[in-house]
Every structure is written in structure tokens, then in C-alpha cells.
Amino acid sequence: MTLPHPPLRSYGRLKSRPIKPRQAALMDTLLPSLRVPQAPFEPRALMAGAAEAWLEIGFGGGEHLAAQAARRPDVLFIGAEPFQNGVASALRHIEAAKLANVRVHDGDARELLARIPDASLERIFVLFPDPWPKARHHKRRLLQRDTAAELARVLKAGGRLRFASDWANYVDWSLEILSGAPGLTWTAEQASDWRTPPADHVTTRYEEKRLGDCEPVFLDFVKG
Template sequence: MEETRRRTLYGRRRGKKLRAGQQSLLDTLLPRLALTVPAEPDKIDLARLFGGGLPPGGVWLEVGFGAGEHLVWQAEQHPDVGLIGCEPYLNGVAKCLAHIERTGVGNVRLLTDDARLLMAALPDRSLSRAFVLFPDPWPKMRHHKRRFVQRATLDRLAELMVPGAELRLATDDPGYLPWMVEHACTHAAFDWLAEGPADWRGRPADWPATRYEKKKIAGTPTFLRLRRRV
């Protein structure tokens, strides 16, 4: 009997019923962009994933892309970069696909499952940038183990990122911010870029706001930038 995968995802996979156009995008466009996580110990062939060659600008990962606004904006601004987005919430995936269809970007690939499955299957030192933006804060103490920002996750990201690669974190939750600082900003593999133009109190110019931030934001957003040590 096939071993059942340990549950790591919590929360909804679907919201309200999708419109016909959204379902059509899931049925037609998603299969062309979806990546498949190979069985262990095989690794993802990134050159094949992006059409026969590694993107000259490197590969970036966004964990939990929501409606895909930030992901697709980065793809538009950086056509030489290959972007992989992970999002299990299918309503958000459908909205992301609509942005992809509207803009015509061809450098985005998607996983509609747990990002940790992807991270286990990526080759070491394969990422030039990674984003974890406004993850679910799981505010109750008994749920803190569900938070994506954990030492083990950061350890794996450190293995995946090339020296000098940038890790970007954001939260609007006052309880998650000290957690991120404690776990990420003190991690031995990363330097926290907390001074000058990278100061955490200001949004970097190449970090667009999303509708979530504009309409549903819980508090003042904090933007953390870290660099993978050489």
C-alpha cells in the first residue's frame, strides 16, 4: 500500500464556486504551466521546466502567491528570470492564471501544493531569490508549528539559494513579526539587510502592493530582506 503523505497543509483549498472563465483557465492554462514534483531522490530539471535552458537571470521562488499579482509583476519586470509560484488555494491560482493570460508572460511555472514538496525536489543552489509574503500567521500558540517560517524551512532555503541570493519576507501581523526576526534575521546563513535603502520600515521600489495589502491588511506591513551569505 502506498504510504500516505504526512499532512503539512492547513486551511482551505477552495473558496466560493469558481466562475466559468476561472474554471476554464484551471482546465486549459494550468496544465501548460504546472510542474510535477518527481519522486525521491530525483530532482526537478529546471532547464527542461523553462523550455530547454536555464533562465539567464536565474530562478526565483514565491511561496504562497495569493492572487498572483506580485508574482506576475515580477515576471513582467524580469523576463530573463524563471519564476516558480506555489499556492494551494485554487481560487487564488485561478486569479493568477487570469493575470498570466492578460499579460502574456511566459516565464512563470506553478505548483498548486505545499511549497515544501517543491523545495525538497529542487537542486541545491538553484535559487537566486525567494519570497515569502504575508504567510498565514497562525496566531494561536498551539498552531505556531504550522507557520511556514521555521528553522527547518530556512535551513532548506539556505541550501537552495546561491551565495548572495535575496530572501524577502513580509507580514502585517504584529505577532508574526518578532517570530520572523527571531527565526530568519538571526539565522546563521543569512545577513539581515536592515540599514540604508533596504531598511525594513520602507517598501523597496521593486516590491508592488497587492489588493490584499490595500483592502484586507491587518496592520502596518513590515518588509524584511535578507541575503544568503557567501
């Protein structure tokens, strides 16, 4: 299924400060072996014996991605991130932990989603994406109705999606959009369900900076 974004445009920085020499070397040596195929592919086929396939969109520096992968070596993790400094940082975490169950898409997540078959993933994480807080920039947000429909499409029945943000407007925006995506149901039953970090959440240094305008909110959805 091809997303209606011709041509795709990724907003925000793709690179900032110079990448450290060690991380730059990993971009040349390790990254090519971890990149996902450029053609349509079955996620679990990327790792022999993978019990499940999980996706993190916008993994930042890779802390959450690497920590989750270390916890579940039986799961194939795919991380998508266009910011090159973040990719370089993630490669450092992957190498340091000797993770064999991580694959990387160093580009726009919408391009990646278009190559993933229906009902292929058990979990998706979208954690603290760029909020683009000004109203005129809301069209730049990752979560739009067509993207949410794609996330729902690639999730298996019973699969879970987690969105987190510390910007109140983006939380409201995402709750409305994700609740309207085909087959997705918000699992919260009481306020603590979205105010308290889930038991399996990994807090990153970025999250600890509290750069938003509210406490972190966690929205978990399940695919019916």
C-alpha cells in the same frame, strides 16, 4: 533533501467560493502546461535561456507574481500556492499578460522545496503568509526552523529572500527564525529598511486591506 513532515499537511482553506467559469477553464487548459515536474528538477531548465530562477511561496491571487514576471521576462518565476481560488486567479493574470516565464506548483511549498537542488534560486519571496495569530496555532505557520533551513539551502550564494507581514508577532517570529537559518544575513541597517516598501516591491490588493495589527514590515536577507 526530504523535509521532516511525514505526511505533509497544509493548513487553511484549499478552496472557498466557486471558481469562475473562465478561471475554471484555465485550470483545465493552462495549468497542466505550467506545472513544475513532480520529480527533482533544475529550475532554470524549465525555461530556455533563463538568466535566473525566482520563487514566490504563497502567491495569493497572483498579482505580485505576475507583475514581477512581466518586469523580468528573462527570469523564470515559480509560484507555489495550495489555495485553488488563488491559483485560478493567478492563471488569469498569466494569460492576460501573455507571460511565458511563469511555472506553478499548486500545492504545499514544502513538497516543492524538497524537489529543488541546492543553490538553485536567486530570489525567494514569502509575502504576507497566513499569520495564524493565536499561540496554539503557531505550529501551523509556514516559517518554521526546518522550512527556513530549506529556503537557505535552495538559495545561491548572494541570493536574496524577502519576508513581509503586517502582523507584529509573525515579524518577530520570522526575524528570529530566518536569522538563525544557515548562511542567511538580515540586510537592514536602519529602521527605514524594514518600514519602507523596497523599490521593487509590488503592492497587492490584499496588502492594501491592512488586515494585520501593524504597518507592513519587509525583512530582506542575503545568502552568504
